Amino acid sequence: MNKRITFIVSVFVFIILVGTVGYMIIEKWNLLDALYMTTITFSSIGYGEVHPLSVPGKIFTIFLILFGFSLVAAIAGLMTSLILKGEVGNIIRRQKMKEMIRKLKNHHIVCGFSPVGEAIVEEFYTTNQRFVVIDRNEAALEKARKNFPNVVYILGDASQDDVLLEAGIEKAKTILTCLNDDSMNLYVVISARSLNPNIKIVGASVEDNAFAKMKRAGADYVISPQRIGGLRMASTALRPNVVSFLDIMLRESEGEWRIEEAAIPPDSPFVNFTLAKSQISRNTGLVIIAIKKASSGRFIYNPDANTVLEQNDRILVLGNQEKLERLVRYISKGL
Secondary structure (H helix, E strand, O other): OHHHHHHHHHHHHHHHHHHHHHHHHHOOOOHHHHHHHHHHHHHOOOOOOOOOOOHHHHHHHHHHHHHHHHHHHHHHHHHHHHHHHOHHHHHHHHHHHHHHHHOOOOOEEEEOOOHHHHHHHHHHHHOOOOEEEEEOOHHHHHHHHHHOOOOEEEEOOOOOHHHHHHOOOOOOOEEEEOOOOHHHHHHHHHHHHHHOOOOEEEEEOOOOOHHHHHHHHOOOEEEOHHHHHHHHHHHHHHOHHHHHHHHHHHHHOOOOOEEEEEEOOOOOOOOOOEHHHHOHHHHHOOEEEEEEOOOOOOEEEOOOOOOEOOOOOEEEEEEOHHHHHHHHHHHHHOO
16 A cells, blocks of 8 residues: 555656656746646646647646546545545554654564563563564554553564664664564574664574574574473462462562562662662662672572672562662662
């Protein structure tokens, strides 16, 4: 449909150009007079001629009127078709989406509104993340739009570079590809890594042999939803109270409680402080469950009060969004 619109607009501009140049050559008129005559002829307004027309000029005008009438009829037919099919609203929405995406920075890109993608979108939506959804299935995106109002989405193939660029991949922080085809997920990983070498890539693998391929292609993390689902079922059988706790934390309290993380900035006033001296838990109300050391990449679980904080260490905490925001402010400025 967009190609038809582009074609008709191109023809319209071409006829205006041909008409203007034609009058300038045939009647020796100046640019303004020629453009004015072309416009009133083309639009069939019926104003009088700018100057008396010669015989060649009259013949040229006849052909211009015929072409103009045909084009106007084509435009009217197209607009009627667009309105009847609801395409006008879709075009307006797509333009609105492009404007919204242009303003995004450090956002997430979700490729595929599959069941896995829907779970990701639900979590991002609940925690007020900035993200874009890509899917080539219009019905899937309509479902996303209905279940998650104001979600930003693109109708297209996520494995294509131009679609990823439209999603703002050059400014994005993370891309998550959860298409139902491992080969398509692999294409997304390769394209994403080439378009933004610094982006964090999370891929979903359906088959076991896709794990290594995606890692080699540049994925930072590869997740197997089937394996995780199996482990969760086993955990439900072996430790049901732990699973119930996680369900309550993630769903029943409307996503209020989360396990979150925050990094110690290099200029933090608490660099080289112990946990006890920093008084992070006391001043934020958060429970510190682990620290990932920047120097070694290792986790310290349930860290004791004498654990020393270093720059770029990541603190994993249990709490709600409000307390997490308080944590970020506190470790950055001590406020």
